[in-house]
Amino acid sequence: NAGVTQTPKFRILKIGQSMTLQCTQDMNHNYMYWYRQDPGMGLKLIYYSVGAGITDKGEVPNGYNVSRSTTEDFPLRLELAAPSQTSVYFCASSYMDTEAFFGQGTRLTVV
Amino acid sequence: DAKTTQPPSMDCAEGRAANLPCNHSTISGNEYVYWYRQIHSQGPQYIIHGLKNNETNEMASLIITEDRKSSTLILPHATLRDTAVYYCIVRANFGNEKLTFGTGTRLTIIP
Numbered sequence: 001n002a003g004v005t006q007t008p009k010f011r012i013l014k015i016g017q018s019m020t021l022q023c024t025q026d027m028n029h030n031y032m033y034w035y036r037q038d039p040g041m042g043l044k045l046i047y048y049s050v051g052a053g054i055t056d057k058g059e060v061p062n063g064y065n066v067s068r069s070t071t072e073d074f075p076l077r078l079e080l081a082a083p084s085q086t087s088v089y090f091c092a093s094s095y096m097d098t099e100a101f102f103g104q105g106t107r108l109t110v111v
Numbered sequence: 112d113a114k115t116t117q118p119p120s121m122d123c124a125e126g127r128a129a130n131l132p133c134n135h136s137t138i139s140g141n142e143y144v145y146w147y148r149q150i151h152s153q154g155p156q157y158i159i160h161g162l163k164n165n166e167t168n169e170m171a172s173l174i175i176t177e178d179r180k181s182s183t184l185i186l187p188h189a190t191l192r193d194t195a196v197y198y199c200i201v202r203a204n205f206g207n208e209k210l211t212f213g214t215g216t217r218l219t220i221i222p
Contacts, residue, residue, distance in 0.1 A: 004154075033210055042198075043155070043212040058209065090154050097204040099145070102154030 001026050006091050006103035013081045013110045021076040021106050023091030029101075031094045032074040034058075034066065036087040037105075043090065049074055081110045115199045120217040129186040131216050133199030136180045141203045144175060144182045148195040149215075155198065158184065194220045 007022045025032065030051045035043040035058075045058030049068040063085060065077040074093075078085060086109050094100040116134040123129040135144065145160040159166055159173045161182075166173045172185040186193050198215040 035212075042214045045209060045211050048209060059211065088152075092154070092210070094210070097202060099157035099160065100210055101157070104154050105152070
């Protein structure tokens, strides 16, 4: 199993551009999560999903959108990128409320 | 989720046992104690979890007090690779979709 795979690993965006961070898992987990982590800070939950077709907001959802059309994939969309969205983004998955598995992150810089 | 309180930082000598405390005085009867760690720049990694009884796996031991209001994660023989931020999380299994992180304890292993 590859686990949780995030692409790209690094990206530089200009202010106002948009992009999609990809996340896929091959463990047939029903729960998936997106977090952001600013330098020196803890993880903040952006969005989560408990199954295909179901998504819900976390602590910091503004400026982001998600979709969950399949069990495997949980893309995170940034519209109109802003410097405040410069961060490291982590995707995770779990079977129900059990232990979560994390991807290696996407480092995003908005200039 | 019940809130947790952890010391912001700790040091431990290499080869000694690292004991990381966590207070969760408002924990509910159906909430588990989970520990994760995040080694610099990587995605968080699950370590161990427990409900009432002490637990041990290949990575660590988890000691939960009888009243369940606090717990201690023990790394029995700390190595330099154990330097990381350690997160204590309380979470009910089944019905608690959100997985949120606090600020954790930054553990530094001293050579």
